[in-house]
Each structure stands twice: as structure tokens, then as C-alpha cells.
Amino acid sequence: MPKVILITGGAGFIGSHVIRLFVNKYPDYRIINLDALTYAGNLENLRDIEKAPNYVFEKADILDTTALNRIFETHQPDGVIHLAAESHVDRSILSPLDFVYTNVIGTVNLLNTAREFWKNDFSGKRFYHVSTDEVYGALGESGFFTETTRYDPHSPYSASKAASDHFVRAYHDTYGLPVVLSNCSNNYGPNHFPEKLIPLFINNIITGKPLPVYGDGLYTRDWLFVKDHAAAIDTVFHNGKTGETYNIGGFNEWKNIDLVKLLCRLMDEKLGRPAGTGEKLITYVKDRPGHDRRYAIDASKINQELGWKPSVTFEEGLSLTIDWYMDNKEWLEHVVSGSYLEYYKQQYGG
Ligand code: NAD
Ligand code: TYD
Numbered sequence: 001m002p003k004v005i006l007i008t009g010g011a012g013f014i015g016s017h018v019i020r021l022f023v024n025k026y027p028d029y030r031i032i033n034l035d036a037l038t039y040a041g042n043l044e045n046l047r048d049i050e051k052a053p054n055y056v057f058e059k060a061d062i063l064d065t066t067a068l069n070r071i072f073e074t075h076q077p078d079g080v081i082h083l084a085a086e087s088h089v090d091r092s093i094l095s096p097l098d099f100v101y102t103n104v105i106g107t108v109n110l111l112n113t114a115r116e117f118w119k120n121d122f123s124g125k126r127f128y129h130v131s132t133d134e135v136y137g138a139l140g141e142s143g144f145f146t147e148t149t150r151y152d153p154h155s156p157y158s159a160s161k162a163a164s165d166h167f168v169r170a171y172h173d174t175y176g177l178p179v180v181l182s183n184c185s186n187n188y189g190p191n192h193f194p195e196k197l198i199p200l201f202i203n204n205i206i207t208g209k210p211l212p213v214y215g216d217g218l219y220t221r222d223w224l225f226v227k228d229h230a231a232a233i234d235t236v237f238h239n240g241k242t243g244e245t246y247n248i249g250g251f252n253e254w255k256n257i258d259l260v261k262l263l264c265r266l267m268d269e270k271l272g273r274p275a276g277t278g279e280k281l282i283t284y285v286k287d288r289p290g291h292d293r294r295y296a297i298d299a300s301k302i303n304q305e306l307g308w309k310p311s312v313t314f315e316e317g318l319s320l321t322i323d324w325y326m327d328n329k330e331w332l333e334h335v336v337s338g339s340y341l342e343y344y345k346q347q348y349g350g
Contacts, residue, residue: 001238002079002126004030006071008062008110009084011035013192014130016045017230018081023049025234030054032075035084036061039339044331045191062106068113080114081128081237082107085164088195089134089157090347093289096156103160104167111171118177127179128237129168133222133247133295134158135183144298145183147245154290165245172243180240182232184248185297189226189317190324194336195343197221198318201260202325203332205267205278212348215287217257220294224250225317228310235308246306249297252314257282263318270322285348 005022009015010033022031035041037059049055056075060067062084084106086092086099111127118125136145137152151166153159171177192199201211232248240246254262264278271277302308312320325332 002077002124003028004032004075004077005079005081006032006034006075006077007081007083008034009041009082010057011037011041011043011045012083012087013040013045013189014187014226014229015083016191017189017226018083018233019046019055020049021227021230021234023052023055027054030056030075032056032058032071032077034058034060034062034071038086039343040087040193042191042335044334062110063101065109065113068109072113072117076117078118078124079126079128079237080110081130081233082110083130085161086157089155090195090288091343092155092157092160094346096160099156099160103157104163107164108167111167111177115171115175115177122176122178125178126237126242127168127171127177128233128240129165129179129181130233131165131181131183132158132161133183133185133249133297134292135162135165136295138292139294139296141294144296145247146298147183147247147301154292178242180236180242181245182236182240182248182302183245183297184229184232185222185224185250185295187226187229188223189321190328191331192226192321194332194340197256197259198263198321199325201263202267202322203336205264205281206271206325209281210283211260211264211278211281212283212285213257213260214285215291217255217260217284219256219291220253220296221256221259222249222251222253222296223259223314224248224252224310225312225320228312231311232302232308235306236302239306246302247297247299248302248308249299250310250314251299252310253294253296254314263322266319266322270326
């Protein structure tokens, strides 16, 4: 198996959990974290492992092919786990090209660099592309996304991820690059940037700001605790079959409004506020354009072939997540200053 692993996007939400897991679990591996530190990248996410002897940080943009060549030359990685991306649907509606650059061109740059450095010998090499269930589009009331569901993306974000998935498969089919892919449902947990539903609403409940529920609030998502996603990534990286795709999900569907009410109830208890305080903040706002009605993952392939399943229930995970935000106010204060305020104003007004 690869022992020198280049992980892209390691300073972001999911990437930081993957880095921590690999650095702690595999002391004989060398983990290189390549991240451009965009608004979503935050080295505070990795304070506890930044001095580990098997960890290196490289600040670089995947659009910068000179930097990619230098990093491959310096570290000679034999494995890549690619998470770096622009990841927020609402931002993709505001500036789609940023998503084309990083998610499509950045991914192709990384594929080219890996191919170039590995071309003489693909044995023992692995390029793992981390993707999303959003590439499959929207479901009605029933049914699940499987690995063979036709791609049908609706947002600039999901279209850019779909394009990157196609390029990864094309490099396998055309050049024999040893790739593996996974498509995961919505993650939640510590270190999640407060632009996505759960951390945004936790922050707004703490600060007493409105909770902007899009449309009728009956949109459905399948939620997975981020550490369970990191464990799935570990499983797929080590045991997944080359050329294959694995769907990863939480078996945990929630309508947005039900989730928001659960969050409000848990936070009223934890903050010692009277029952119903949080719910008073719920405000229905204009819907997101192109909003996918329902996502639901059939994760039976990874479960049956690789033995992975989620370990944390939603109530446990949500409770741990709220506790983390309440215990890490400084982290939250740092990330919601500066450019976050401009984005918030543009997206939600006020
Ligand atoms: P994130 O936005 O929290 O983090 C993205 C990271 O990538 C940041 O550290 C950022 O600095 C870095 N980055 C962005 N552009 C870059 C560039 N051009 N060069 C180098 N680094 C760059 O994202 P996340 O939620 O942790 O998602 C990670 C990956 O997992 C993404 O590929 C996303 O599509 C996928 N995914 C996310 C979810 C989810 O619920 N968050 C679910 C399924 C799949
Ligand atoms: P989000 O966390 O942005 O993830 P995704 O769009 O990738 O699934 O949104 C989750 C759901 O919550 C989605 O149906 C949109 C909705 N939502 C709101 O209702 N209000 C908000 O302010 C946000 C950010 C999301």
C-alpha cells in the first residue's frame, strides 16, 4: 500500500478529520497536507497534530502546476486523497467559475501531475477522488442513489464535481491511472464552516440570529457524522477496488425543518434556555434556485464489500457537534470575522 500520501484540502472540514485519522493511525506513513487555505481552509483545525513527525503542510493551490510538480518532486507521494474543492452550493450560484477552476481544472491538474510522476510504474499507487452524492441530482419521495444512478447535477457545485468525477474515471480508462472514488452524503460535525446548514444554525442559535430556512423546509438530506466519513475514506483508500466507486451515506434522512427543530430543542437544553426559544428564530426565506428536493444514499456496496457502516447515531453526533461549537467559541469567532460577514450579507441580506 502507498505510504507517502498527499491529501489535498486537508485544512478544510472533512480533510482535517481525514488528516488527523491518518496521522494518528498510521505513524509509519508520511502525510502531506496540500491546501491553498481559502476562506474554508483553517490550520486551527489541525493544531493537535501539526507537530507530528509524520505530518507536513504545503500551502499550495491545485491550479498552480509548478507548485504541484515541486510538491510531487519533493515528497514523491505514492498515494493521493483528493478533497480540495469549492464545496458550498450557495457560493457556486454566486460565482460558478470558481468551482470550474478548482473542482474541474484543479482536479485535472492533479491527475496530470500524478500520471506524469507515476507513469513508469503504477503498481502500489492510488489516486482517490472524494466526491458527493449531489452529482446524482434529486430524488422524489422514494428510492436511493446507487453507484450506477445516472449523473444529473443541478447546481454549479454538483456540475463541477460531476465533471471532476468523469475526468478521474477517464484517466483510469484512458491511461490506466489506478483510481478509486467515493460519493458521500451530507456531512456534519466539528470544524464545519458556518455557511452550511447545521453549523450556520448552531452559530445563529448561540447568537440569537434568525434561522433562514429555504422554501418550504421540506427538502431532505441524508446526514453522516464527519468522523464516520473519515473512517469510510480510510476503508476505501486501503481496501477499495481500483476503478470502482463507493457510495457512502448515513442511513439517516431528515427533512430540513425537522432537523432544525431537533437542533433548536437540543440547544435550548444545552444553553439552559426555556423550551421553544430556538424555534422562535426559524424564518422561512426565498428558496435556493435549482434546489434538489431529496438526497438518499444506498450504501450497501461499501457495507457488504468493505464492511463499513456508520458508528455514531444522529442524536449522538449532533449532541457532540453542538458541544464542540459551544466549547470552541474562539474558533467560531475567528472564522465568522472578515470575509464571512460580506458573504453573509450577500446571501441573506441585512
Ligand atoms: P471545505 O470547503 O470545508 O474544505 C475545502 C478545502 O479545500 C479547504 O481547506 C480549502 O482551503 C481547500 N481548497 C479549496 N480550493 C483549493 C485549491 N484551489 N487548491 C488547494 N486547496 C484548495 O470542504 P469539505 O466540506 O471538507 O469537503 C471536502 C471534499 O469532500 C470536497 O471535495 C467535497 O466536494 C466533498 N464532500 C463534501 C461533503 C460535505 O457534506 N461537506 C459531502 C460529500 C463530499
Ligand atoms: P447545505 O448545508 O448547504 O448542504 P447541501 O446544499 O450541499 O445539501 O444545505 C443543506 C440543506 O439545508 C439544503 O436543503 C439547503 C438548506 N439550507 C437552508 O434551508 N438554509 C440555509 O441557510 C442553508 C445554508 C441551507
